[in-house]
Amino acid sequence: MTTGLGNLAPKYQRIAEELRREIRAGTLRPGDRLPAETALVARFKVSAPTIRQALGVLRAEGLVESRHGIGTFVKEDRRLERRSRDRYGRARSDQKLLTSHLRHDIVFAGREPASARVADAMGIQEGDEVITRRRVLYDKETSNPEEIGASYIPVEIAGNTFLEERQVVPKALFLCVEDFSGKKYHHARDQWVARSATPEEAATLGLAPGGQVVHVIHTASAADGTVLEVSESIWPADRITIIDEYPIAQEAELSDMPSEV
Structure with a gap:
């Protein structure tokens, strides 16, 4: 074994x-x-x-x-698994997309004003321009929609590059951002929210009105603190399992943001 x-x-x-x-x-x-x-x-x-x-x-x-x-x-309708901590290392090794098992449909690529949520994560002003890439991901065999996603990248990094074009990138997006910025992804923060789908999300994902989704906001930074990318992913709550494996501290540790649950 x-x-x-x-x-x-x-x-x-x-x-x-x-x-x-x-x-x-x-x-x-x-x-x-x-x-x-x-x-x-x-x-x-x-x-x-x-x-x-x-x-x-x-x-x-x-x-x-x-x-x-x-x-x-x-199970016939088994859930997709997300193992956040393994994704970057695997993509560095095989040079494939982070979700290469799904078909990517890029529905928008270009400049748009940053929302309050994205601006807060990036440390910029709401309304400042960012490079946005929106996508819907589908099961390759069934063509069922599995995920709604978006990535937001500073204009000074991705402006006037192929990231403003509606095409699937040749390798994981973060590897492209590293190439353009000259900096490595070093730290990531994921914020998870369970909520009701918006009417647009429900229509895209094939959910009943009021269906539940899991929404993650992922912020990736370089070693110097520069935010390289903010991304969002939205999944039907009954189709995804989130798995996080990590070492358990053997000594007392203090955190600036202690867990509340």
């Missing part, structure tokens, strides 16, 4: 990762029944409770569902 979690991870997590990889690769397709518990016990050489823990992880992630008396199946 080979996984990306390393040998220090609990066995059930390593098994979940192995099965998760097979689902993503299409070895186990939507609607497929997973091998019986006894077969998984024999394959991974672990106890039945360990297998049940692994399947519980996949159920919690929305990847599989158990049908009483029948077995465990890959």
Whole structure:
């Protein structure tokens, strides 16, 4: 059993990762029944409770569902996973778009006044010009809309470049911004909000009126504090799982912005 979690991870997590990889690769397709518990016990050489823990992880992630008396199946409508901390490193390695598994439709590219939210994140005045790239992302197989997105880049970085043109960029957008700015993305801040979709968002994403979305505002800065990009992503709340894995501090730490939940 080979996984990306390393040998220090609990066995059930390593098994979940192995099965998760097979689902993503299409070895186990939507609607497929997973091998019986006894077969998984024999394959991974672990106890039945360990297998049940692994399947519980996949159920919690929305990847599989158990049908009483029948077995465990890959969900037909499984959720997309976002692992924010892994995205930049993967794109630096393969030079692909951050969401290369989806089809990108660029619906606008050019200059527009910064909204209050974007201006606040960038440290500029509301109404100042920024380079904006708006997109809708679709499942490549079904053509179902999966995400509404937008990126906002300072004019001094992206002005008079191909980022003002309505074309899919040749590699991850942040790599293009790094090329133009001469600076590396160093720090990121994600602000997550769950809310009702606007009528326009509901129409684009195929939601019922009042449907719920998850909206993230992502601010990326260079080591010197320069804001290189502000981006927004909006997903139907019932189609996405947000996964954040990080080391847990072993010593007392103080934060300027403590958690309230």
